[in-house]
Amino acid sequence: MSEFGLVALLVGALGLIAIGIAGLVLARNLFRLVLALAVAEAGANLLLVLAGFRQGASAPIIEGGSTLHQVAMVDPIPQAMVLTAIVIGVGVQALALALAVRAREAYGSLDMDQLRARMEADIIAAAGTAPTTSQEAPSGARPLPPPLPSPARIAAEEPSS
């Protein structure tokens, strides 16, 4: 394989990882999250196999039943590692999908925003507290009530101390 081919494969592997990571941070659907993880994993595996590549070498399988003719072969260790990584990746994906199935059964959605909203509503209902407010979308009356006195302010306002 030429130098150009090697660089093209490298760019492809890194591109798969980048696509997977972009999917991981951008996706809002749980199923797409699992798919993005699978894409990133494929890129990482390709990168590992590429690390064992050797110019002008053959696959690490001896042909013809003799060890006498020593042909140059690629490194077998990354290939064995990738075999392991693929199998473990299957296990991880299966578990993630099972969790997604349960989440959809429990909350009726795979969208992360809806899931979070429904989970928070569940937690609030179970804990019996008032709805939480966030800085982006504060609830409650405007103008906001004065902040609660903090120990530091109390200390500052009391000249005697």
Add this chain to the structure above:
Amino acid sequence: MLTRYGSLLFATGFAFLLFSLFIALPMGEPPTLAGQAILNEAANSVGAANIVTSVVLAYRGIDTLGELSILFAAATAVGLVLGGQARAPRPSKEDGAGGFILQTGVDLLFPLLLVVGFYIILHGHLTPGGGFQGGVVLAAALVLPVLARPEESPSPAALAWVEGLAGAAFIATGLAALAYDHAFLTPLLGAGQLGDLFSAGTLPLLYLAVGLKVGAELAKLLLRLAEEGPAA
């Protein structure tokens, strides 16, 4: 909106960082010392024509056992998360059965898939392939008929037995080496003639156990995921 651009920027920067890291590495140079040593020695000491198989089963056999354990743990966790048999009733005869073309095609494909799966498993020490790859083909062969005739799915108990016995066989083969004063999972029975079907000692037996275990495990996993839950 800002978070989306920020995320894209992060992914691009990460890719650029990885690329500049890897372009500096000596790609395509001779492999590592361990890899070269294994390439020189594996054919004579292990006797498997496929050197990747030598690495997976002879040099890193205990890692493969750990890998099987991880797969088992994942399958068990999926079963735990999705609940037991009480979760979904078996579909009835009319419910979700495939059409004529699917049923005939599956009948035709099922024996062929079994043959291909076992071929890939049993020639794992000679040709590209092995227990994991052949096991996935076996799992496909077991899951395909369920698509055509959902009421005739293989019983999870039988699959669990196959899986458990195969896993026990893998460990028993490893323990047998202890009886001959070798380390755990050392290949026995001599290396044999390189390239023969009966060569590489116990490696084909180990790969057969791996193949049956992976096939049964994945089939069980897929069937569990394919079960229909209560209407959401």
